[in-house]
Amino acid sequence: MLLLVTLMTLMKNLAxxxxxxxxxxxxVALALAASVTLGAWPxxxxxxxxxxxxxxxxxxxxxxxxxxxxxxxxxxxxxxFEKVFLRYADVDIIAKATLGVAGRLASSEQxxxxxxAFQGYxxxxxxxxxxxxxxxxITVIDAKPLKSYFEIETLATLKGASPFDLRWWVxxxxxxxxxxxxxxxxxxxxxxxxxEIGALLDQNKGDLDALIEKLKRI
Amino acid sequence: xxxxQYILFTAVDKRASFARFGSFLRLGWALGFVxxxxxxxAAPENGDVRDPNEKFNRKVHSFNIVLDKHLLRPTSSVYGAxxxxxxxxxxxxxxxxxxxxxxVANDLLxxxxxxxxxNSLRFLINSTIxxxxxxxxxxxxxxxxxxxxxxxxxxxxxxxxxNFVMLPGFGPSTDRAAVGLAVDIALNPISTLVPDxxxxxxxxxxxxxxxxxxxxxxxxxxxxxxxxxxxxxQTRLFYLQNRRFALAAGDAxxxxxxxxxxxxxxxx
Numbered sequence: 001m002l003l004l005v006t007l008m009t010l011m012k013n014l015a016x017x018x019x020x021x022x023x024x025x026x027x028v029a030l031a032l033a034a035s036v037t038l039g040a041w042p043x044x045x046x047x048x049x050x051x052x053x054x055x056x057x058x059x060x061x062x063x064x065x066x067x068x069x070x071x072x073x074x075x076x077x078x079x080x081f082e083k084v085f086l087r088y089a090d091v092d093i094i095a096k097a098t099l100g101v102a103g104r105l106a107s108s109e110q111x112x113x114x115x116x117a118f119q120g121y122x123x124x125x126x127x128x129x130x131x132x133x134x135x136x137x138i139t140v141i142d143a144k145p146l147k148s149y150f151e152i153e154t155l156a157t158l159k160g161a162s163p164f165d166l167r168w169w170v171x172x173x174x175x176x177x178x179x180x181x182x183x184x185x186x187x188x189x190x191x192x193x194x195x196e197i198g199a200l201l202d203q204n205k206g207d208l209d210a211l212i213e214k215l216k217r218i
Numbered sequence: 219x220x221x222x223q224y225i226l227f228t229a230v231d232k233r234a235s236f237a238r239f240g241s242f243l244r245l246g247w248a249l250g251f252v253x254x255x256x257x258x259x260a261a262p263e264n265g266d267v268r269d270p271n272e273k274f275n276r277k278v279h280s281f282n283i284v285l286d287k288h289l290l291r292p293t294s295s296v297y298g299a300x301x302x303x304x305x306x307x308x309x310x311x312x313x314x315x316x317x318x319x320x321x322v323a324n325d326l327l328x329x330x331x332x333x334x335x336x337n338s339l340r341f342l343i344n345s346t347i348x349x350x351x352x353x354x355x356x357x358x359x360x361x362x363x364x365x366x367x368x369x370x371x372x373x374x375x376x377x378x379x380x381n382f383v384m385l386p387g388f389g390p391s392t393d394r395a396a397v398g399l400a401v402d403i404a405l406n407p408i409s410t411l412v413p414d415x416x417x418x419x420x421x422x423x424x425x426x427x428x429x430x431x432x433x434x435x436x437x438x439x440x441x442x443x444x445x446x447x448x449x450x451x452q453t454r455l456f457y458l459q460n461r462r463f464a465l466a467a468g469d470a471x472x473x474x475x476x477x478x479x480x481x482x483x484x485x486x
Contacts, residue, residue, distance in 0.1 A: 128437075129437065147480070148477055148479055148484075160434065165463075174484075180478065180479075186463020190476065190478070191476065192455060195448070195452060196446055196448070202447075203447055
């Protein structure tokens with residue numbers, strides 16, 4: 001079963017090769033080697049491994065790339081990017097992580113309200129930045145385990161800029177395979193947002209309810 | 219190091235290029251005490267932020283913001299709107315090419331023979347076929363730029379990063395990177411190599427390049443400098459993470475990896 005899944009992923013990858021992105025030979029070899037090794041193990045198709053993590057990023061990347069080539073009007077594209085983000089990102093853990101210690105002291109109502117406000121804030125903030133992807137493409141380079149999750153290394157080539165290193169941290173701990181961080185040339189967006197939310201909380205004298213109201217207005 | 223340019227949050231590194239009057243790309247901006255560490259070169263130092271002079275650095279940051287708000291930002295947006303794209307690209311190519319010999323010198327000091335060869339070939343091709351560097355025929359030939367700087371050389375030699383420093387005009391840096399910056403500016407080999415190069419031409423090219431970068435990455439700069447709750451802390455974080463990433467060639471974020479699932483007690 002696993003062998004089949006891996007092979008299907010590989011075939012999909014190869015089929016997409018002519019599309020907006022390409023795969024390194026090393027990656028293909030890795031997938032092949034993994035499919036052979038894992039195929040020998042009767043672990044079932046639900047196991048979360050480097051290939052499923054990579055498949056998730058493949059999916060996100062192919063959706064982003066197809067939005068880019070669709071040539072739709074910009075507001076439409078931005079809405080589509082936001083939808084991809086909300087579908088494939090683990091917004092719950094991102095919200096918790098950015099709130100940090102304050103989140104542990106919060107009531108579950110507060111936490112829910114914060115997560116909701118945070119989702120709107122993050123969508124608005126990064127949604128408009130997605131326009132910079134228009135005319136570019138993202139290529140999956142490599143995938144490897146890191147702590148309890150996987151790091152998928154991609155190369156983003158945008159219009160009028162040198163390619164840059166973009167890494168996706170993917171986990172299945174939420175019950176679904178989702179990414180919870182993007183690392184751009186070494187800059188962790190999760191860490192940056194943790195800092196930002198912390199600063200906003202300070203500005204509101206540690207009052208979480210005030211922070212939630214503030215987030216709705218940013 | 220790569221000369222990569224990224225979008226969402228590249229600001230810090232882009233600001234570094236403002237600094238590149240000497241040689242540079244990811245040079246920084248700072249000055250002070252530099253500690254020696256013989257054993258480990260470019261230790262990522264686990265995401266530490268050492269900023270004992272934060273109070274003063276914040277004042278410098280406020281000054282830099284004023285400078286950007288009233289001078290750099292408005293000028294760059296006029297430049298961006300008036301100058302046609304191919305001309306902008308040529309000016310930036312020319313400015314980058316002037317740093318080629320400095321990159322090679324640092325490659326050699328770090329015993330990076332491959333990069334030294336690549337940067338040398340680039341400089342030769344772009345200076346000749348590329349008409350004094352106005353064009354960049356080397357990149358399509360596979361010879362992409364590998365910017366280097368003396369701060370990276372000091373890291374290779376085992377010098378510690380030191381404290382974070384905010385330099386007036388230049389922006390975020392570390393003790394080590396600031397010393398490197400000073401050396402790169404003072405000893406740029408291009409002036410030895412091309413003695414009759416008009417310093418005014420060099421200056422104008424550098425300024426044009428700075429305006430171009432500030433304009434091209436304006437969303438990133440504006441987001442970091444004007445839309446964040448604590449622009450100083452964001453600038454410092456971006457600079458340090460990006461600089462360590464560049465020096466460690468990708469290893470930095472691994473040693474510094476944060477796992478929120480672990481923190482919030484998700485099952486293993």
